[in-house]
Amino acid sequence: MNKHRITLFVFVVAAMACVFFRHYWWLVFVVFLYFFLLFFAVLIPQFNFFVDSLHRIPASGNSVVLTFDDGPMFGHTEKVLAVLAEKKAKACFFLIGKNMEQHPELVKQIIAEGHQVGHHSYSHVNTFPMWSTQKVKEDIAKAASILENITGQQNLRFRIPFGLSNPNIAKAILQCNFQSIGWSLRTYDTMSKSKEQLVHTILSRVKAGDIILLHDWGTYTVDALPEIIDGVRRKGLEISGL
Ligand SMILES: [Zn+2]
Structure with missing residues (x-):
């Protein structure tokens, strides 16, 4: 219960x-x-009120996880991947179904470069939190099936669009048997006013066990990423997978 x-x-x-x-x-x-x-x-999804989500890495030691939502996005995801490759850091990408349909090659690239993936609904529309259980279920299952078709592997990792949960979404996740992954550090990277602000937001708050929420398309995300990775490591934290 x-x-x-x-x-x-x-x-x-x-x-x-x-x-x-x-x-x-x-x-x-x-x-x-x-x-x-x-x-x-x-x-506040961290309450786990409707659905039990993973918001921190259990028994993490000194690890943190970088997660990127809303890809794959042509013109953005490749740049994120290039920085991660240069810094030898791994991340987890939560991918939108309709974007995966358009750019399956980017999904394959993410996996080929050793990153983890999960799905993040098919449509990711603003009205998603108001949908019925059945409609949510069809949408999230469609994204999972697209990811499975591209990668050849079943993937149960799911991130709720906008992080807004409710009883209908909770029921749909349960019926699909997905593992809901949340975050402990919201960076607001899609609203950052500058690279410096984004770097400061993360480095002033990050601690062991954090799951950090970023987006492929954040205006300053790619520019800030090298400093974020270096800064996290300077704090003695390790960037790892989920
Ligand atoms: Zn999203």
């Missing part, structure tokens, strides 16, 4: 007790508290 079901059960019992004892103001408070909690549970 996940945290959401346990919480729902506790709140339903509390609400029934409020009705039974006719404490209606307490009932309003209980309902408000439930939706307040739900709001933050959707926004």
Whole structure:
């Protein structure tokens, strides 16, 4: 039973007790508290409220993982790969199904260069968190099947688009038997104002066990990547796979 079901059960019992004892103001408070909690549970995936995701590397020693979302993107992914090759660093790429269809050669290149991959939905549209379980399931299974067709291997690693989970998405992940991978360090690289800002955001916060969220297409991501890798290593941390 996940945290959401346990919480729902506790709140339903509390609400029934409020009705039974006719404490209606307490009932309003209980309902408000439930939706307040739900709001933050959707926004903060690290709560693992709806779905159990891996947000840190277990027993990591001094390792951190670099992850890149939303590829493969022609004109971006190759540059990320070139920096990783130059720095002899490995990463994990969470790939979007429709992008994989357009650039299967980039998926093959990622794997050939020794990186890990996972899938990140087929469509990655803004309305994804509002979809039914069935629609989410069809979409995420389609991405997994495209990846499997390209690589010849089944891959259960999945990252939720936008990191926004809810009961429908949780159910779809469970039914597909995917392993949900989150992050512990959100870099906001798609919103960074400069390379320096992005490097500072990461190096001032990174610690052992972190799963670092980056994007192939972040405006300063490729430029900042050499300094990020060097800086992480200067801190005595090792860049590893999941
Ligand atoms: Zn994404």
